[in-house]
Amino acid sequence: MTIRHSDRPPTAAAAARRRIPGTGGRTAAIFLVPFFSLFVVAMIAPVVYAIGLSLFAQKRSGLGFGGAETVFVGxxxxxxxxxxxxxxxxxxxxxxxxxxxxxxxxxxxxxxxxxxxxxxxxxxxxxxxxxxxxxxxxxxxxxxxxxxxxxxxxxxxxxxxxxxxxxxxxxxxxxxxxxxxxxxxxxxxxxxxxxxxxxxxxxxxxxxxxxxxxxxxxxxxxxxxxxxxxxxxxxxxxxxxxxxxxxxxxxxxxxxxxxxxxxxxxxxxxxxxxxxxxxxxxxxxxxxxxxxxxxxxxxxxxxxxxxxxxxxx
Amino acid sequence: MTATLNARPARAEAGSGAPAAATGPARRGRRPQRALGSTIGVNGILVLGAAYMVLPILWLVFAATKDTKDLYGTGAFSFGDFSLWSNIVDVVTEGDGIFLRWMANSVMYAGVGAIIGGLISVMAGYAFDKFEFRGKGALFGAVLVGVLIPNTATVLPLYLLGAAVGLTNTVWAVIIPVLCNPFSVYLARVFSAGYVPDETxxxxxxxxxxPLRTFFSVGLPMLAPGFVTIALFQFVGIWNNFMLPLVMLQNRDLFPVSVGMSLWQGYAVPQPEFTPMVITGSFLSIIPLVVAFILLQRFWRAGLSAGSIK
CATH class of the missing domain: 1.10.3720.10 (MetI-like)
Incomplete structure (x- = not known):
């Protein structure tokens, strides 16, 4: 991947922008919240849930009655x-x-x-x-x-x-x-x-x-x-x-x-x-x-x- | 061609301002024949490559005009009894018109995903390009990690979570995940830097x-070509999606056409009369995409170059 932006030296325009009101964090949040809410719901949450799920298993209880129960298996x-x-x-x-x-x-x-x-x-x-x-x-x-x-x-x-x-x-x-x-x-x-x-x-x-x-x-x-x-x-x-x-x-x-x-x-x-x-x-x-x-x-x-x-x- | 100014004077005639293609043959007597040979060679290989790419699609077009008997009995690139119309009638009337329903579902999922998902991505990419805020690097890093995680690796986790909250087998199960496309955010950032000057x-x-008003009345119109490119890529990606809807949906009324065709392919194993329907259905389902690609060439070219070079 060649990512040009992250390592781009700050230009004069970018430096000037930093001082302008209405281009800061609060404004950015309005634009970013929709994407990152979806990011959490559609990418992070499923993976976290799957990791959680993968640490458990259905096991028969020791005496064989009561059916299966979910136990932590690491x-x-x-x-x-x-x-x-x-x-x-x-x-x-x-x-x-x-x-x-x-x-x-x-x-x-x-x-x-x-x-x-x-x-x-x-x-x-x-x-x-x-x-x-x-x-x-x-x-x-x-x-x-x-x-x-x-x-x-x-x-x-x-x-x-x-x-x-x-x-x-x-x-x-x-x-x-x-x-x-x-x-x-x-x-x-x-x-x-x-x-x-x-x-x-x-x-x-x-x-x-x-x-x-x-x-x-x-x-x-x-x-x-x-x-x-x-x-x-x-x-x-x-x-x-x-x-x-x-x-x-x-x-x-x-x-x-x-x-x-x-x-x-x-x-x-x-x-x-x-x-x-x-x-x-x-x-x-x-x-x-x-x-x-x-x-x-x-x-x-x-x-x-x-x-x-x-x-x- | 301005470079000839720096070249050694003795050889400067090689590029005296004529178009590049015309400068070659003038230099040596043997040159024109060699150029003719390589012209044929180069174009010949490209013709072979193009044939490899186009012939399977052409085969599908011819096969869609045949009934079961002709499929097995006639040459691949010749017409039999020309049953295209009766094939199409069979396809659209099967199961109370379920094929049209699948096509409509595909259009709906891909359309909503392309337009709303595209807008969400463009807003995020625009913010990454135009605004300064704390944690920008880390957030964009998260986007890039998202680009690198294969889609299908999150499909089963999505299913497991969806099943836990009761969202599987609904349209939401196939729409919500496709609205989030990290690669589109990356593209949108590149486009925003290229199309929208800070001064405006x-x-x-x-x-x-x-800022919101500025985005919708100034930024977004300037970003329109980038938005079309992103929306096109999302449309195609969602239209082509197979594993997500296959995993999420059990109700066949909700299937997109890709999953529908794979269902019919399964029917065709015991019932060969389904084979022409699978072929004709496949043919009908790629028409919208092929047309979109031919009409929107400018935009997919822009997307592919922005995604890799910058």
Whole structure:
């Protein structure tokens, strides 16, 4: 994240503003109260409640009568979640998914953005729109479209490959993860192309001009001038991609109805959903959600640290 | 092109003021052929990329015109008996017109979330940009933490809390959470710094306008393009939302169209005659978004650049 405001030196205008009545805390409160009330209700309170819930469990009382009672168990739910084979297996899948998805998607996005920025490219606006179009398709619908495009009998892809002698079952146990990677690449590449392309537009033209005068080819200046200069934008896209990956839910949830290769606990989010609605274990669902949120925070922090280090180097 | 003034005089002809595209070929004899080759190469790769992005959507358009038999029997990009109209009739009449109800729900949730949520975010971002107050850094830090927490990580906690206070399975359960969007506040702060000069507000204050009055009559109109961008992003985000409504709502009359389509997809497993309805319903449900994106290009471009560069 490049946050310009927090570290911006106070300008003369800002200094003058501080003395003006009606721009201080009381006025600011009128503008900020709606947002922060919602922030408390929709983000802080649920997380606090979930943490509270995750520390208790339903236990049968010692003599077996009187039914279940709620007892404080400390971190037991967390230990149970973390030692669950299916939960950890879900993270294994997410990790494999990241290894495939992040390099492919960001690599493609960078290539397309550099090509769009190339001088010889025609019809730049039309290409941008076409590349971005999948982002206008909701995740559910994107997953549905691709689910059909993976289904033998309906899919033109499967039948074309079969005509060429290649038999691939996109929905088999081994292929379903790459198949989901493809759906995500389709959905998100164009979005990141636009971000990187906008960053490329901000690269000072005189630097490129000087390189060209010195005999650098366009390919050379794309790789050794433009790409390093848009590293900040690349790290922002990396950050949001990592956060987005942990959220994975929609695509496997939709595909789970099209193939038995995707189980009901296939990724951590589905595990938590399954805990809440199929296994009726709300404390474990709460614990799993908190683990996911913590991990997302940790990863975001790590990515921000890494990318800001890379920039100062 | 002004940079040529600093370039070495011997090579200054390379940029003598002509548009960049026209300066290349003049330098060496071999150059035009190479430029033609790379023009074809570069544009060719982009055409392939565009095809990858557009063909699945085109497949959906063609598939929406087919009945169950043609879906399995005809080529993907050819027409069968052209059953689009009868498919549409099937979709909108199924279950007493529940599809139209789902579409209306989506429009309502996304519309309210975009306009009211957008306004709330713009007010907060404007305050962060224009006002000085104690705890500003800490509060904005909280906003940034909110940006970094994945939406789906708070969905189950929201459900658990909602269940405790009896708000699940109501419209509030899917509207209240989407009104709060930290990323919009961040965007609004960037837009406010870019679009609203401090001097205008000072002038309004000297004229005796209250801060709220100044915001609504001076600040907000100047922020209008930023507001449209934020509202567009929220609209799309809410329209695409799946996990929150799936978790919160049991009453299918309250479903947005995304959850409705996934319900029908489940029906299509034992009853293949639902397959054309899932496909046609999906097709109908993306039309509003695709049209909005094509018409509002200027605004999503602005949002994507403000969100990443600044």
């Amino acid at each position: 971190l037991e739910n967390y230990l149970n979640v973390l030692s669950s084979e299916t939960f950890v297996g879900g993270f294994g899948r997410l990790f494999l998914y990241c290894l495939m998805y992040i390099p492919i998607m960001l690599g493609l996005a960078l290539v397309f953005a550099l090509l769009l920025d190339a001088i010889v490219t025609k019809a730049k606006r039309a290409f941008q729109l076409f590349l971005f179009l999948p982002h206008a398709v909701p995740g559910v619908i994107a997953a549905l479209i691709w689910a059909y495009l993976y289904t033998p009998g309906i899919s033109p892809i499967v039948s074309t490959l079969a005509a060429g002698g290649i038999q691939i079952d996109f929905l088999s146990v081994h292929m379903v993860l790459p198949s989901i990677v493809n759906i995500a690449v389709w959905e998100w590449t164009g979005y990141n192309v636009i971000i990187l392309f906008t960053a490329l537009q901000a690269v000072p033209r005189d630097i490129l001009e000087a390189a060209r005068v010195d005999g650098a080819s366009e390919l050379r200046s794309a790789l050794s001038i433009k790409t390093p200069l848009i590293l900040p934008a690349l790290s922002v896209t990396l950050l949001f991609t990592v956060i987005g990956t942990l959220q994975m839910f929609t695509e496997p949830q939709i595909l789970s109805k099209a193939t038995t290769a995707v189980t009901s606990t296939w990724v951590p989010n589905m595990w938590a959903y399954d805990a809440a609605f199929n296994r009726n274990n709300l404390p474990q669902a709460a614990a799993a959600s908190i683990i996911l949120a913590l991990l997302a925070g940790l990863l975001s922090w790590a990515v921000t640290r890494l990318s800001s280090k890379g920039r100062t180097r | 507000l000072e002038a309004a204050r000297v004229d005796g306008a209250s």
